[in-house]
Amino acid sequence: MKELVTIKEIARQLQVSVSTVSRALRNNPRIGLKTRESVQALAGQLKYSPNAAALNFRSGKSGIIGVVLPEIRENFFSEALNGIEAIALNEKYLVALYQSRDSFEREKQILSALTANRVEGILLSAAKESQSFQHVRDVIAQQIPVVLFDRIPPGVKTHQVGCDVKNGAYQATKWLAAQGSRRIALLNGPPTLVACDDRYEGYITALVENDLPVDSILIKRVDLTPEDTAKKMAQLLALDPRPDAVLAFNDYVALDAMRICRNQGMMVNKDISFASFANLPMNMYLEQPPLVSVEQHPFEIGQKAAEMLIRSIQSGTVPGSDEYERVIIDSHLKVWQ
Amino acid sequence: MKELVTIKEIARQLQVSVSTVSRALRNNPRIGLKTRESVQALAGQLKYSPNAAALNFRSGKSGIIGVVLPEIRENFFSEALNGIEAIALNEKYLVALYQSRDSFEREKQILSALTANRVEGILLSAAKESQSFQHVRDVIAQQIPVVLFDRIPPGVKTHQVGCDVKNGAYQATKWLAAQGSRRIALLNGPPTLVACDDRYEGYITALVENDLPVDSILIKRVDLTPEDTAKKMAQLLALDPRPDAVLAFNDYVALDAMRICRNQGMMVNKDISFASFANLPMNMYLEQPPLVSVEQHPFEIGQKAAEMLIRSIQSGTVPGSDEYERVIIDSHLKVWQ
DNA sequence: TCAGGCTACGCAACCGGTTGCGTAGCGGGT
DNA sequence: ACCCGCTACGCAACCGGTTGCGTAGCCTGA
Structure with a gap:
């Protein structure tokens, strides 16, 4: 390592003490103007920059x-x-x-x-x-x-x-209902995530407000892997009558679920509507993104x-x-x- | 801030010097076994952990x-x-x-x-x-x-x-040619990126090897914004005859370009094939991802x-x-x- | 009995910068 | 001439841990 300039070096060259240099660099008025200026000039010339490690150490x-x-x-x-x-x-x-x-x-x-x-x-x-x-x-x-x-x-x-995930879930569910969906499923995330409870509450509130029945068979939890999402979505599709909309935990879950629907010959967002969370930039590249997604302003x-x-x-x-x-x-x- | 235990505190409690504690903690054989053990025991008990700032400072x-x-x-x-x-x-x-x-x-x-x-x-x-x-x-x-x-x-x-972008570009272009493409365009990136030269070289090499003409009108540079990609792709589509394949700088460029094709009523990967770089995980969600993508092993x-x-x-x-x-x-x- | 050596540890400098306290030197007031 | 006060700066401790050098105390052997 090339030796970096220290305060000592400046002090030596100017024949002053290190404390004077230190104070001069911080523009302490205790140091006379001429001294301050000459110190600062030399510091600039030598490209002095304080040793961050020393400062960190001293300041804790x-x-x-x-x-x-x-x-x-x-x-x-x-x-x-x-x-x-x-x-x-x-x-x-x-x-x-x-x-x-x-x-x-x-x-x-x-x-x-x-x-x-x-x-x-x-x-x-x-x-x-x-x-x-x-x-x-x-x-x-x-x-x-x-x-x-x-x-x-x-x-x-x-x-x-x-x-505000709860309100997001509420708004998304309400939107689905306003579009005419009557059997709205919830593909929620794992119980370890607190935000799942919020999604659940918002979802329920919107259902109740729109006089839609709350049916626990329409509520599934996934562990966020594509496999589990596929499994749970297949279970939903096996119901009779099928759900006509899905509120998914996030866009990834929605996309994984949509694939299952397509595999079963359904028209996504026609036979079954999707809403989710995240608002991925990737959505703009999809031919059929979720109809609505809750932007969370990360x-x-x-x-x-x-x-x-x-x-x-x-x-x-x-x-x-x-x-x-x-x-x-x-x-x-x-x-x- | 709660005071953290230092070597001094351990030294004080055991009535030894700080240097002894320091050496004992590092298992220096110069320190007697009993002393070493008692120091280490106390250190563990007090949850001593060395001050990283001090070490950084000293070691530089x-x-x-x-x-x-x-x-x-x-x-x-x-x-x-x-x-x-x-x-x-x-x-x-x-x-x-x-x-x-x-x-x-x-x-x-x-x-x-x-x-x-x-x-x-x-x-x-x-x-x-x-x-x-x-x-x-x-x-x-x-x-x-x-x-x-x-x-x-x-x-x-x-x-x-x-x-090895050059070889990647070569392989991708060769693959397009093997699929029957005869007019392969190159949507390259900005000149400031060296990797663009590599793409160009690989592309040219593959064309020559497959007896395909090198036509500079088929080679465009984009600045990686969707707008510029759209513009350059539109220029390519305005040609007569149109290119039947595109090697894009990366998957984003490919996706942006594909949108233009679809807007003009073309069937992506049928009327015109796409190859690109990156191998985005998002490709698996697309109905028409680029046919091939060069995986770069980031x-x-x-x-x-x-x-x-x-x-x-x-x-x-x-x-x-x-x-x-x-x-x-x-x-x-x-x-x- | 005492020189020499070994064991087991302490002292103090050091890393770079900050800061409380001390003081030399000078000017002014009386 | 003397004291006070002010300006402008220096001294040295400090932060926590490391390390070269020094040394007290004990043991061993001639």
């Missing part, structure tokens, strides 16, 4: 925030990361990213790697597999602020940023979560047992065509 | 590698990141990720933020906009190892990991690049002006249906 801060999410390739999360990145770059934080790939073990491993590296705060969207959240509470117990976003585990008392969710985390870091207050913020970002219905 | 290493790429939402890059992450997690490096969004200015800003934070090395996939690469050479001049992957700028002498590219970077970091040698490695990962043709 690392300037890094950790981001843990299931899969960056999911559009929702990459958009959320964009929001996070936008804030972090502004606030001069480095973003350390890791994917849990929905594995509980990886999530634990990553959190401990992040805490060992003294990240100043963590943004977490929980793995599908995770059911116990002691590892998250452990982080908070170490006084490291955590903000949960989107996949918010129950029972962890810290700041949270979510999406970018804004990421931004908001990053803002809350940085505020939490800078205020030095880790949310205690009972005071924490919970922010809900509005969703809105995106109608295709 | 940060334990962070920076990753700069255009857009994480592009499947290719998120897969490459997966490969990088796999290696980094193993080697205990933190990954700091930033997206240039294909902007030259952002790329410069990000590189300087990363160097200011003393990352130990950088993995870079260049922005589409970038034409001068002094900012990259500056990083290398600071003795920070850089490995370029996929979007490899010309004239930067450092390690590189790319994909995961392996990311892995290899991360391995090279870490080797470079650990050997302490920044590639000089003339000795650097260039690794090419094989591509292979993925035929749909």
